[in-house]
């Protein structure tokens with residue numbers, strides 16, 4: 675069974691991680707499935723616990739820039755982004771340094787490394803206590819919806835990891851923005867908690883990912899984040915045998931409704947998204963109907979996850 679640890683037991687979480695065990699921990703985006711990123715066995719165990727294909731690289735978490743600098747090449751663009759958005763929901767893909775101590779498995783054999791400094795106070799405290807970088811993909815089984823509470827983590831991974839550190843519900847609720855700076859032109863590999871508009875205020879125009887980027891970021895184009903029920907996007911009507919994921923005043927007539935934000939607030943909607951999908955994913959419904967959500971700000975990341983979910987489950 676997976677141990678449930680409170681904030682007061684953070685030292686126990688840190689010592690498990692130092693010993694090579696897997697511990698899920700809260701970040702401001704979603705819960706991460708953490709392991710010592712410098713330990714090949716711990717990193718291999720992360721892939722096994724998630725059922726994740728080992729060609730899909732992991733994000734490595736650090737407390738701050740000083741801990742990240744020895745691991746990868748930071749140019750001026752990377753430093754500008756770090757100054758503005760770290761700690762926070764932004765992941766940078768950079769060239770691995772020659773002396774990089776991170777397991778090659780975490781990079782899935784690529785010459786690049788995905789790095790992020792999470793803002794959640796418990797993630798910060800844990801990284802400082804472990805004093806090693808932590809590889810941490812979202813703490814769900816591969817292809818499933820990311821967890822935003824410790825209960826979700828236990829639902830997904832009970833018995834497959836040593837412990838989960840409880841930090842309450844995640845504030846942002848959607849995964850980090852992933853931007854590739856390992857080449858001359860920045861590429862937005864995954865929309866997320868830092869909206870494109872904010873990224874572009876630092877970098878200028880940023881290209882979106884294309885099929886050509888798939889080989890460098892294998893996770894990007896997978897079917898992903900999917901509940902078992904089919905999703906019907908941009909719904910303008912809803913049937914009694916369907917569940918409704920509402921945004922703003924809800925459509926009438928659904929079998930059940932969860933409102934992402936009755937006030938049309940995209941920050942609130944992102945924070946509620948994954949818990950809402952879990953709540954509505956019940957066998958008594960034929961589908962989950964989703965009301966339209968604007969494509970601006972965090973709406974782009976919300977719609978990205980919903981479009982992937984609508985493509986169905988990978989396994």
Ligand code: TXA
Pocket residue numbers: 701703704705706707730731732733763765767781784786787788790792810811812813848849850851852863864890891892893894
């Ligand atoms: O908010 C988040 O980013 C959460 C929390 C726990 O930090 N983590 C997360 O990790 O969402 P994961 O593994 O579920 O998603 C990481 C994404 C994957 O799509 C992966 O393909 C991509 O980042 N990625 C990781 N390393 C990469 C690399 N070196 N080059 C390109 N893409 C990379």
Ligand code: MG
Pocket residue numbers: 811812820
């Ligand atoms: Mg994930």
